[in-house]
Amino acid sequence: MQRTLRNGALSRFRVIDLSQVRAGPTCVKQFADFGADVIKVEPPDSVPRGELYVGARDGADMQNLHRNKRSITLNLKSPRAKEVLEPLLRTADVVVENFRPSVKERLGLDYDTLSKINPRVVLVSISGFGQDGPYRDRPGFDQVIQGMCGLMSATGTPEGPPTRAGAAVIDVGAGVYAALGAMTALLEREHSGKGQWVQLSLLHVGIGLMDFQAARYLVEGDIAERIGNDHPTSMPTSAYSTADGYVNIGAGGDDMWRRLCSALGQSALAEDPDFRTDRDRVRNRDRLNHLLNEHFRTATTDQWMARLSEADVPSGPIYTMDQVFADPQVQHSRIAAPVVHPRRGEIRLVDQVVQLARTPAHVANTLEDKGGSNDDILGELGLSAETIAELRLQQVI
Missing domain, CATH: 3.40.50.10540 (Crotonobetainyl-coa:carnitine coa-transferase; domain 1)
Known part of the structure; x- marks a missing residue:
């Protein structure tokens, strides 16, 4: 045949x-x-x-x-x-x-x-x-x-x-x-x-x-360490707890950070001296993640996705495989x-x-x-x- x-x-x-x-x-x-x-x-x-x-x-x-x-x-x-x-x-x-x-x-x-x-x-x-x-x-x-x-x-x-x-x-x-x-x-x-x-x-x-992690070592001498879901050089890029699950956030860069704070209803957070620049947020990631987890736990993943999408903040849920293939974009594609x-x-x-x-x-x-x-x-x-x-x-x- x-x-x-x-x-x-x-x-x-x-x-x-x-x-x-x-x-x-x-x-x-x-x-x-x-x-x-x-x-x-x-x-x-x-x-x-x-x-x-x-x-x-x-x-x-x-x-x-x-x-x-x-x-x-x-x-x-x-x-x-x-x-x-x-x-x-x-x-x-x-x-x-x-x-x-x-x-x-x-x-x-x-x-x-x-x-x-x-x-x-x-x-x-x-x-x-x-x-x-x-x-x-x-x-x-x-x-x-x-x-x-x-x-x-x-x-x-x-x-x-x-x-x-x-x-x-x-x-x-x-x-x-x-x-x-x-x-x-x-x-x-x-x-x-x-x-x-x-x-x-x-x-x-x-x-x-390993891409940028390998290049970081070859060019700068930086050795990548385990930091969970955090991005090593740009924050907040991590996974955060919601009322019913988790949400991934990719809000590196100062402009994206300000949009995220606005979507959270926490515009003042963008002016916190610990978080004003990407370097500040990376250095103070523990405090940053603690505060963001507190805010994200106040609503469901779907609710946050609606707000974050409206604010044009890169974000997404964390799916199991059955949820992956139930997603409307995956089905459309x-x-x-x-x-x-x-x-x-x-x-x-x-x-x-x-x-x-x-x-x-x-x-x-x-x-x-x-x-x-x-x-x-x-x-x-x-x-x-x-x-x-x-x-x-x-x-x-």
């Missing part, structure tokens, strides 16, 4: 997905949603390899990560695997992998080898720590990198322990950066006619995501995309974040059964029905 989106923005490209877990599949998902012919290569059932941290095949995580892809099975360790893999690689525009460097070299999936098979191929390699250096063969996982990039040391309350973010921000960030790198290489290929090797490590991604699963019926997945006006992304298909496109893809590569049957009998596919 043809599962690609032939009128998609990227429909002229073929992507081979050799990755697992989250970072690589997130990269490939960007191509799949925009119509590239994405082929997920996974081991046959005779070679068990679980997808760590992403649950069962029909579960939410796997379906969200691997929608819009075709699946073939291939035992990469089999001597006959090259009969399938090399013809497939010759048709590829992009190959995405997240093997450890030594494993990639042992399997013959390093860039030097691939470029001899297909000089136009773009190889995207996502590793924990890089393709060389003292940590090159260490396994990299999101939470481990959150600790090593400084994120956990800057997250949480001052009296509490270092705290991980509530989502796999390193893996997802790595996937998006990887897609950007791959698409940049494809653009360059239009000029040179040559592919190239795109490399990124989770560690570098994590440090990149159709962020939950419906798709039909062969066993689960209609399910909803997170729609593609990037919206193009003329050639939009489309979540069209769920993850197909393992090897569901074996016969179609191998036939496209010119393998006969007899050869395919022989490979299946020998557990190569």
Whole structure:
């Protein structure tokens, strides 16, 4: 069954997905949603390899990560695997992998080898720590990198322990950066006619995501500390208790601060010597937060949202996931995309974040059964029905 989106923005490209877990599949998902012919290569059932941290095949995580892809099975360790893999690689525009460097070299999936098979191929390699250096063969996982990039040391309350973010921000960030790198290489290929090797490590991604906190240290020597929900350099930017929950406020800058005080009915607070400038408010954040929490507790979150919106003060509620998808803006934006699963019926997945006006992304298909496109893809590569049957009998596919 043809599962690609032939009128998609990227429909002229073929992507081979050799990755697992989250970072690589997130990269490939960007191509799949925009119509590239994405082929997920996974081991046959005779070679068990679980997808760590992403649950069962029909579960939410796997379906969200691997929608819009075709699946073939291939035992990469089999001597006959090259009969399938090399013809497939010759048709590829992009190959995405997240093997450890030594494993990639042992399997013959390093860039030097691939470029001899297909000089136009773009190889995207996502590793924990890089393709060389003292940590090159260490396994990299999101939470481990959150600790090593400084994120956990800057997250949480001052009296509490270092705290991980509530989502796999390193893996997802790595996937998006990887897609950007791959698409940049494809653009360059239009000029040179040559592919190239795109490399990124989770560690570098994590440090990149620390952004201004990393820059504060490199330029100023400031080491970020845990300060809960407060912004380190601009206040009041924090979360405050209301009569029935919490509200987030982003009122950095003196003009925004005065608008917030007016919305609170506390204009005199703006002239308090402790709070006149951003620097004053950062230095006196404990007193500031105490006073603001007292004021915000006098009304509900919805009541405050109405007042703050009227005053043009950046603000928002703090949602649980069910509240997220009940929000009228989220529903208007159709962020939950419906798709039909062969066993689960209609399910909803997170729609593609990037919206193009003329050639939009489309979540069209769920993850197909393992090897569901074996016969179609191998036939496209010119393998006969007899050869395919022989490979299946020998557990190569």
